[in-house]
Amino acid sequence: MSNDARTDGGTVTEADPGASAGLLSGLDAYRVLLYLGLLGMLTFFLIPIESGLVTSFKTPSGVSGSLPFAPPTGGTFTFEKWRAAFDALGRGLINSALYAIPATVISALLGSFTAYGLTQSNWKQKYKAPVLALLVAGVFIPYQAVLVPLSQFWSMIPLQEWLGFLWALGINNDYASVIELIITHVAYGLPICTVLFRSYYKNMSEEMIEAARLDGASIRRIYRRIVLPLSGPMFAVVLIYQFTQIWNDLLFTLVLVQTESSAAAPIVLILAGLGTSLEGQDFALRMAGAFIAALPTLAVYIAFGEEFAEGVAT
Amino acid sequence: MGTLELDGVTKVFPDGDGEVVAVDDVDIEMRDGEFLVVVGPSGCGKSTTLRMVAGLETISSGEIRLAGQRVNDVKPQHRDIAMVFQSYALYPHMTVEGNMAFGLEESTELSDEEIETRVADAAETMGIAELLDRKPADLSGGQRQRVALGRAIVRDPEVFLMDEPLSNLDAKLRSEMRTELQRLQDELDVTTMYVTHDQTEAMTMGDRIAILNAGELQQVATPLECYHEPANRFVAGFIGDPSMNFFPVERDDETLVADVFDYPLSAPTLDDVGAVTDLTLGVRPEDIALAGDSSGEHTFSTVVEVVEPMGDENTVYLRFADAPEGETFIATVGGLQQVSAGDEITVEIPEETIHLFDGVSGEAVHNREIDE
Incomplete structure (x- = not known):
């Protein structure tokens, strides 16, 4: 998007001073080509999404009887698939939110704390350096490499016993896996969150922090009153990034929740099997399900979009 | 407190x-x-x-x-x-x-x-x-x-x-x-x-x-x-702008000898100097005065290399007549004094305005006199 804006802006400034007739005709041809090119790319990228959207509103006969990107006509139009998808995915939406939101918030907060300690505090460099090295290494550990150790680890933790009071309240004990997912995602997201916050805090004025120290603020007070309020843009970046990662992650849910029949099954697990049966694929249902599953990430992008752009730019 | x-x-x-x-x-x-x-x-x-x-x-x-x-x-x-x-x-x-x-x-x-x-x-x-x-x-x-x-x-x-x-x-x-x-x-x-x-x-x-x-x-x-x-x-x-002029000199009995000029000293100044022979002569630009003739003990003939008019005063880059080009020192003279590049002028460096520093350590051995 920023690319578009820049290309556009560039041509405008070039065109304005050279408004004589001869130059204008040359620029017009260039512009026509440019816009055609942009339109072509727009179509190319939007066609799959458009196809998915129109397909989700089609009856089975509509899906088989028309081109994928053709809109549904009177007889083949139906909300039925969206209703069915929502019925199937509803509990998954709630389950996913149950771990994705806490894990995102906790990992962002802990990342911010850690990065603050690694940059603006006056701890000795020789203590900071190894911690940072470990965190950077943590960013590069592939998900696949930790799957077996992860399931081993959680099988050793008697989480079911510790949470006995919850099951006594009538909560399905499948929900232990929600706790497991929260802790796993926080641990796995902490390194990248810390590294992102660290680069942001490194650029923060050191004199400003020193001024706060001389003003009598302790290291905790400086974080709460100066650093945290100024971290908004980076929180937007980290929240969007982490939420998308955690919401869309299938690997950890496969290992920790395992089946869609679990009461705590997240939306990604249910979506994987949605609309698939021995009789074949129900494309309309799968499309509707995909859109429902993607809506929360879209909402997060829209909610933090402005701060996100500011945070990425710094 | x-x-x-x-x-x-x-x-x-x-x-x-x-x-x-x-x-x-x-x-x-x-x-x-x-x-x-x-x-x-x-x-x-x-x-x-x-x-x-x-x-x-x-x-x-x-x-x-x-x-x-x-x-x-x-x-x-x-x-x-x-x-x-x-x-x-x-x-x-x-x-x-x-x-x-x-x-x-x-x-x-x-x-x-x-x-x-x-x-x-x-x-x-x-x-x-x-x-x-x-x-x-x-x-x-x-x-x-x-x-x-x-x-x-x-x-x-x-x-x-x-x-x-x-x-x-x-x-x-x-x-x-x-x-x-x-x-x-x-x-x-x-x-x-x-x-x-x-x-x-x-x-x-x-x-x-x-x-x-x-x-x-x-x-x-x-x-x-x-x-x-x-x-x-x-x-x-460091203190003073333009800053003090320094000339490395050697004391030979009662005279300071530089490459291109000699500067005789009076008895009170000599007392301050003591036995030190390796010295640096310092004089502030505003203490260098234009002299009418070259009859005085501390007058020197110089060539003007550059003049920077500041309005209230002129900053003049001077060179001793015998010194190679580019080896200048600075004097400030009144803004209405007519001085231009290439002029040959005679200046006086009054003895009461000079500072003397140890050539090795840089310590001041003699500072200018101040009228109380």
């Missing part, structure tokens, strides 16, 4: 395998209410000294005493000092009022009303009362500077520390703020340590000047003492 004493203060930074001495055994005593300007070229350790007083740097050895109490191990937030930074270091997300109240909220038990009153008073003093609701981003450079000062004075600390507070301002605003700061200092009478590399600020603002070079304290004295009675060649060259 806000006395501040630095006793043998030393700062050593590790540098690879070795170490760098940034501040070397500095002794300074400031009395209550004194305005001391610490001045020196960049990298001389003046900011490090200030930061040690603030508690932002640890002290390698020596002792800093604030109001008689040793503060080496006291955290910056407990030292009761306020500092004004070069970058102003305002909190960008707070209003001017928030910026000024922050220190009181963090370091005192004052009630909200009391804080509000004190902030309003300080804002009144600084002339920023109508800006209290604005954010720093909406202020001009001069206004931010005032807020930074206001944030310091509202705390009513024992000591103010200022780290080149005027260097981000344009020339006109800088001289305005210089006057403003002097007025404030007179009014508040708080002990102030002011770091700058600008010798004009040092000369005009300070009760006393401390001159640092390469981490070592060169001289602590009033501005005029530093100007007329420099302790060594470095101070003589």
Whole structure:
């Protein structure tokens, strides 16, 4: 998007001073080509999404009887698939939110704390350096490499016993896996969150922090009153990034929740099997399900979009 | 009472395998209410000294005493000092009022009303009362500077520390703020340590000047003492603009012999010099006078290389008649004196205006006479 804006802006400034007739005709041809090119790319990228959207509103006969990107006509139009998808995915939406939101918030907060300690505090460099090295290494550990150790680890933790009071309240004990997912995602997201916050805090004025120290603020007070309020843009970046990662992650849910029949099954697990049966694929249902599953990430992008752009730019 | 004493203060930074001495055994005593300007070229350790007083740097050895109490191990937030930074270091997300109240909220038990009153008073003093609701981003450079000062004075600390507070301002605003700061200092009478590399600020603002070079304290004295009675060649060259002219000379009995001129000395001056033979002759540009004829003992014929007219005076680059081209020294003459490049003129370097420095150590052995 920023690319578009820049290309556009560039041509405008070039065109304005050279408004004589001869130059204008040359620029017009260039512009026509440019816009055609942009339109072509727009179509190319939007066609799959458009196809998915129109397909989700089609009856089975509509899906088989028309081109994928053709809109549904009177007889083949139906909300039925969206209703069915929502019925199937509803509990998954709630389950996913149950771990994705806490894990995102906790990992962002802990990342911010850690990065603050690694940059603006006056701890000795020789203590900071190894911690940072470990965190950077943590960013590069592939998900696949930790799957077996992860399931081993959680099988050793008697989480079911510790949470006995919850099951006594009538909560399905499948929900232990929600706790497991929260802790796993926080641990796995902490390194990248810390590294992102660290680069942001490194650029923060050191004199400003020193001024706060001389003003009598302790290291905790400086974080709460100066650093945290100024971290908004980076929180937007980290929240969007982490939420998308955690919401869309299938690997950890496969290992920790395992089946869609679990009461705590997240939306990604249910979506994987949605609309698939021995009789074949129900494309309309799968499309509707995909859109429902993607809506929360879209909402997060829209909610933090402005701060996100500011945070990425710094 | 806000006395501040630095006793043998030393700062050593590790540098690879070795170490760098940034501040070397500095002794300074400031009395209550004194305005001391610490001045020196960049990298001389003046900011490090200030930061040690603030508690932002640890002290390698020596002792800093604030109001008689040793503060080496006291955290910056407990030292009761306020500092004004070069970058102003305002909190960008707070209003001017928030910026000024922050220190009181963090370091005192004052009630909200009391804080509000004190902030309003300080804002009144600084002339920023109508800006209290604005954010720093909406202020001009001069206004931010005032807020930074206001944030310091509202705390009513024992000591103010200022780290080149005027260097981000344009020339006109800088001289305005210089006057403003002097007025404030007179009014508040708080002990102030002011770091700058600008010798004009040092000369005009300070009760006393401390001159640092390469981490070592060169001289602590009033501005005029530093100007007329420099302790060594470095101070003589650093204070004054254009700076003092230096000529390496050899003493041969009663005469100073340079490559291109001889300078006879009188008995009192010779007494000061003693047995030293390797000397540096120093003379301030304004002490070099145009002479009508070359009959005097201390007159020399010179060639004018460049004239820089400043309006009130001309800065003239002169060369001894026998000296190679480019080897010039500076004299300032009245703005109405007609001097132009290429002229041959005779100048006098009066003996009562000369300074003599030890050629090896740079220590002053003889300073100019001052009419009392």
